[in-house]
Amino acid sequence: MNFHLKIWRQAEGKGRGGFQDVDARDIPSEASFLEMLDIVNDRLSEGGDEPVAFDHDCREGICGSCSLTINGVPQGPGRGTACQLYMRKFSDGDTIYIEPFRVGAFPVIKDLVINRSAFDRVIAAGGYISERCGNAQDANDTPIPKTVADYAMDAAACIGCGACAAACPNGSAMLFVSAKIGHLGLLPQGKPEANRRVRRMVAKMDAEGFGNCSNYYECEAVCPAGVPAAFIAKMNRDYALASVRNAVEATA
């Protein structure tokens, strides 16, 4: 298969980037999108050109390293990550735009590689549970209803790739943050710190410069893990309740 690629090239974070036209010829239809880029990079290197920098790791859709916006869709068309996208999804002769995730809080490092440390700092602000040390607890010591466990798992499926923030016209990270708050807050182990967690993670999310949710729900449409936007509603409620509780406790 042959494709006309328009690949975003940016030498360094602050520099002005632009699109490079690359003709990708004789690409096997069974190649994944990243494998197609590997082939393109091999040819660029052979011709003495600088290969395209892009993020990748597991290439099986679970690590969340992929960060390509393909024809305007973060993680590319269809549900799943860019590494799980195969070239047979496209038609022969297609023009494909490849851009980095465009979020103010995710500065471009080079070409298609962005710095998503802002997500790590939001997690460090409260996306954990403080567990006791010692021996592992018996597996069935803490009963959790199956429906609760399943719903928590819907949120825990988040791989932290950042496609939600990249798809959001407001550059909002609320699907990611609400997934982490929701997944921990639904389970008994996460409940003791739930109020503090939601306040701190939302405050850190704001401080990192992410936008606000206007209920476009584009995040839900691109999320490779299928996290529903109902978790944002839960976060809105949890945050308001935690703030009121905090205000009452501050006066007591």
Added chain:
Amino acid sequence: MSVASVYKGPRQANPLWAFAVSSIGRKWIVGISGGLLILFVLAHLAGNLTIYVGPFGEGINVYAQALHANPVLLWLARAGLLAVFLVHIGTTMSLIIANRRARPQRYAVKARLQSTIYVRTMALSGLVVLSFLIFHVLQFAGGLSPYSHLYDLEGRHDVAAMIILSFHNPLVSGFYLLSLVLLGMHLSHGISSVFQTFGLNGRKSSGLIKHGGLLVAWALMIGFASIPVASVTGFLKVLPDERRPDRKLTASSNS
């Protein structure tokens, strides 16, 4: 990571202030003010529909007289409504500015996935509705309408005649209908968004809230639009001039 570098959370003196200026807190403020405006729109429609009571729309004259019975309460309500509008618009603008900052660079190609036309046009529909409201208030409450000095058989201000005769001008009724469509679009996103912002939108209820919000928005729009349509088509009739108590203040002499 050392313990010292772990983020310790916000340090604002007042926790409620911290909430009010946070991203989610400002969403709540937009949602609460928007919810109050939706309640006002519902009450306004209920009041408007009294124009269908009586052969010459006297129902709305009675309703208007009752509204104006206590000027202190009326002006308090108007001031409150204006405050809610200003809070809704001001907070939304602060969110829009923050959102623009959060997305400094646009995509060369932008695909639309599942966002509705309503959410994408919220700022536009809001601005058109705002400009309509300024015209609407000046026209009917501000007395700029050429038909605002008519009285009915009971000596009440003939609000029905003012409305119906104003709508006989196709420019006026056309602008009303256009603005109502944009209000319908604004509420198509707004009503369901209030539930999402308050966290009342769960897995099971999201479909109901989405479709219910659309239904209520367009039902409201049709209810309001029925009055200009009924005026233009002659379904709503005006008290004839020869029966007016004060012959100097007739509809024809004002037009």
